[in-house]
Amino acid sequence: MAKGDRVFTDIASVVRELKPSYPVYCVRPEVLVRNARRFIKLFPGDVLYAVKCNPHTRVLEALYEGGIRHFDTASLPEIAQICEAYEDAHSYFMHPVKTRAAIEMAYRVYGIRHYVVDHIDELQKLYEETEKGRNVIAVVRMTTPKAEGTLFHLAGKFGASEAESVALLKKAKKLGMEVGIAFHVGSQCMDPGAYTSSLEMVGRVIAEAGIVPQCVDVGGGFPARYANMEPPPLEQYIDAVREGLRRIKLPPTVEVFCEPGRALVATGVSLLVQVQLRKGDQLYINDGIYGSLQELTTSDMRPPARLVRLEGGTANEFQTYGMMGPTCDSVDVVPGAFHLPVDVKEGDWIEIDQIGAYSNAIATRFNGFYPETFVTVMDDPVAAQLSDGPGAPSVVAA
Template identity: 40%
Template sequence: MEKLSSASALIEKCRPERPVRGLRPHAAGRAARWFLENFPGDVAYAYKANSSVFLIGALYGAGIRHFDVASLPEIEDAATIPDAHLHFMHPVKSRHAIRRAYDMGVRSFSLDSEDELRKIMECTGNAKDLILWVRLAVSAINSRIPLEHKFGIYGQPAADLLVKARQVALELGVTFHVGSQTGTPDAYSTALGDVHRLIVQSGVMIDRLDIGGGFPSRYPDSDPAPLQDFMKVIIAGIEQLPVKDNIKLACEPGRALVAEAESLIVRVDARRGNNLYINDGSYGMLFDAAHLGFIFPTKLLGRDVDPSEPLVPFELWGPTCDSIDHMKGPFLLPASIAEGDYFEIGNMGAYARAIAGRFNGYGEYDEVILLDPPMLSMYGADATELPAARSR
């Protein structure tokens, strides 16, 4: 794959017909190193967030060896990674997927019901080498995408399930998820309090605790607390647990590891007032912008703009014939932007690639590796700020 200094260098070299994914593997590697250095346990990358071989390679090169996988295709893909430890953390799995995963060496499974526990035991032949994680439902506090309504168990049923799982598990864990893009660390403090009460209520000693994902990334409309604040709260909460000295920890970052590691370079095919019609949209990599209201950083490419020219808010429309192919934004770009211009949409490494489809025949992308920093960053003293979105 071609390497270029920036998205601007791409437009200087050619004017691509298709939208372009700009990969920044170095950003994924930096994020992974931060988590490995600051989290006191296993860092299991949430494979669903982005399975690009270039980003997986960067995470692996940084030291990631654990992977949170949620489907059989993800397991079959991730099983090719040398020395990978796979954790099948979807709480509802088909019998075929459980059998196939176990045959491929997976021993780590999550569950949130007695039916799922029974299914796992039956499909693994009552195996004696299982790591079983009981998924606890916890409150979503200041998260962009709450998850507690679909999965998880709580109260006395959770305590009962923990007792039953303890009887058959080689190692027993508790896991939870505070919701995607959680802006403040108090969600983890509350969840760890729930874990504490569950352990006391059940009278069961656990071997492992997985605090899930939810760690945030930066966007123009979201300036979350520093990741170090999250770690302080998490470590303090774990210190209050009755099993703190004999427990192995894990987390499942997805967005926080790869959001900064990919951007999208698009062309303006038409302008109508403050509406820009571009060559990718909600059926492609902009699903989150269309359906969840995410606002991503934007930067005009390929030509100079007068520094005094104002940045104005635009709405974006994708290339399909569907009227829901609409990203309200606002996305800030120079007032003079016109048909034929290109711009970069940054910090799109989380979920955008995974969700993109082929509706109306669109969904084909070119790819390049970019060597410059991401537009926004959560990491370190060299974390970047949003640059002027005016020009190259």
């Protein structure tokens, strides 16, 4: 646990002690440790945590405690953060477009061996900045078709076609580099079958190129549970990966990787916000789409929320509310409806759960608002208590 960390037994104690008028990230290290251990136990290969998803040290420390030693890093600062914090960690440079300086530093200073490429010019860059590819594994990122129900399809920006991937593998080999193949089915992928069909593409590329890769990386995309979204259990995704691997009959020398972000951290952090004003069924809160809740503008998922009040009890009846962010920008409106007791009032707190992925990592400083307070909480998060009902039970902290 981080030095100077404030630790609370439950969310009620956070509210009682801090009475925060600013947003507070509540990190549940036990949940993160559990998530990491479960993933590592189930996945048939190395689990690379996608640092971009949540690079906060408290999150990284919990994942490390849970056994994560491999990290998907997509920038030089991420590589430095991991390599300098954890001596026994392995970092992989998984961004398909890198500056020459970043490649050179990653190679020379941090000894990084794996680099993703999806274009012939990037491969050339890699060759030129790394002593002609000595000890380098060029991991070819393939594009995959959009899977049913995937919330973020990442192939729009990155990824080589099957034919381009074959050409890249051959060229890298010719240049004297080791090779690998990677893909990303898209974030919050609701269809486990996407991993099997993407691995079949990998199989076709390997056969066509006539090259045995050093590694095959099935990427991230493993989903988290949200208030309105119940994905199949992780076991089904792992089965789908195993089935894909079985179909393409990789030699046992080939290392298998995955790069989960969301599935490891979403459930491990909640966000405590305060109601600054109520206007009918609109709640003006102290965080919004320029802060921790930006991801909600680009997706349909809704995090569960519950009311936290210091004293006096709360109504048993629920209604839906809209939430308005703190900035002066009129588009700073949190999409979707939140089910909370009918008597929400100014000064109440709301705990928004499942906020560990792509929240603090992408928050801006717009309008002077920047969520940056982190505490550790040892109770069960809201989602653990959510049923199909209209809202999570409220908490009275008196």
